[in-house]
Amino acid sequence: MRLPDLEAWAIFATVAEHRSFTGAAEALGLSKATISKAVSRLEADLGQSLFHRTSRRLALTEAGRPLAEHAALIIASAQAAEEAARDAASAPVGRIRLAAPMTFGVSKVAPLLSEFLAAHPGVEIELHLSDARVDIVAEGFDVALRIAELPDSSLRARRLCTIQSYLVAAPAYLARRGTPTHPGQLGDHDLLGYTNVSGPWRFRGQDGADISVKAQGPIAANSGEALIPALVAGLGIARLPAFILGDTMASGAVVELLPQWRPAPIGLHLLTPPSPLRPARVEALIAFLGDRLRD
Template sequence: MDRIQSMQVFVAVAEEEGFAAGARRMGLSAPSATRAINGLETQLGARLFTRTTRRLHLTDVGQRYLEDVRHILTSLQAADDTARGAASAPVGLLRLTCPNEFGRIYILPILLDYLDHYPDMRAELVLLDRVVNIVEEGFDVALRIGHLPSSTLSAVKVGAVRRVLCAAPAYLERYGTPETPADLSAHRIVAVNVISSATEWRFGAQQEIAVRIAPQLCVSTVAAGRDAAREGWGLCRMLSYQAGRDVAEGHLTCLLEDYEPESMPIHLVHTEGRRAPAKVRSFIDFARDRLRADPVLQALSSSKGCGLSA
């Protein structure tokens, strides 16, 4: 087995956390995968894995080597793509991650169309409501909501969202419409992902207005909070894209728009810049055009009625 294939086996075994699973991914037998890893460790003079009866763990050396090997294999793939003109017909596995709700509403439909357009591609979409280290966890592309810290990642802005307060028209008819953040003390509040019974919401362009609230209902997902608001039970705060369809269809109304915090950008990020492989470039181009065409992700002014339209 040559050095490049041994590296590919190493990555597969590391990501699958097992020789048998890594070998299956590579279309090899488990003994062949074991020999490849043993050969690498002999060449390097270092242990890459700690083996137990139950699990396989990367050593510190193995973790650093994994990051370096991923870069090498990505660069090699990019060189091959350039040589064969694969930009017009990308092939291989594309691994993506994004927030759960955004992925369900936006990325999954885009990805299905992308796979129809490029039938030689395969994809894995992982929906996680946390910031993922795409290098360490082996992702090609991540979608992130919010201002990006300084890093070596390449980023393409595809839109922006706002944090909005919503209620059903039936609720507003019954309890009235809050005119300022201070009015919230007189209203029923549905809070999302709140551990304690009392918390704080911030309003204003720079979030300079702090309002202490005591929610009567706390839920663990935006979908549950949105459903409660739709039923006319109370007010719920969420991101503008999460309320988009219900606002467009008249089920929810945005409130206190003059007090909304500054909008948050949406980016597609990846690691390789202009040398990104064809599969990454083609997906980013495909998704960028679709996301930038969506009015919910582009209308940032509160004067546009939550930036949402049917």
């Protein structure tokens, strides 16, 4: 049996991460020639090109994109195996790449990290905040927090808690346009859309009935927090989670609509790459976030 060229796979993964032969060489402490030869060797073994190369740009080919994910998993599994083989009593060390939604990350996750880092001084955290859905494997994240109903995937997912959303509007908007008494009436109103959540708004009645409404209105944004000024100004009705509404709702600047038709709750999930092998530092962060965010 011919063994895979693991060195070439690891180098390929690093080049794919940095989108640069030079960047990979610096990251690995190898010469650029060694990097180039390893990638060429792997391409010859596979019988296909992995990168489009120009004088200014390096990009993965159609065949290279899925293989880069496999290569990243090979490195992650090897790193986890090495760490697991070390003395179990040693303190976790190294960098963790953590992705989280923007507003939730700022308000709920970032305040927790100082506590975690104080307990694990050998660990570094790179926190990536974005409401866009990241590709955990391709972008090299160890852990991601996601607020959504998850599609089937190879990622390992753990549901931490339920996030409740509310349908709200400013009193000025309701005075001008009237107050809806049923989700079916929302089609006659201006609805402020959150573009990172696809599909219609879903509502569940107290009798268990489900109703879906297509959101259309004067503004849509890929950040829920960005909708707050338009909402308070009376430009429309929004469906937003409690952690974004926060003080805006408590102050009375907006009021809840259709309390008997609450938007269907969504889950806060902790996601990791598919490999069951994880470094001790990642396991420690998973346990910490699971404990702090479960409520």
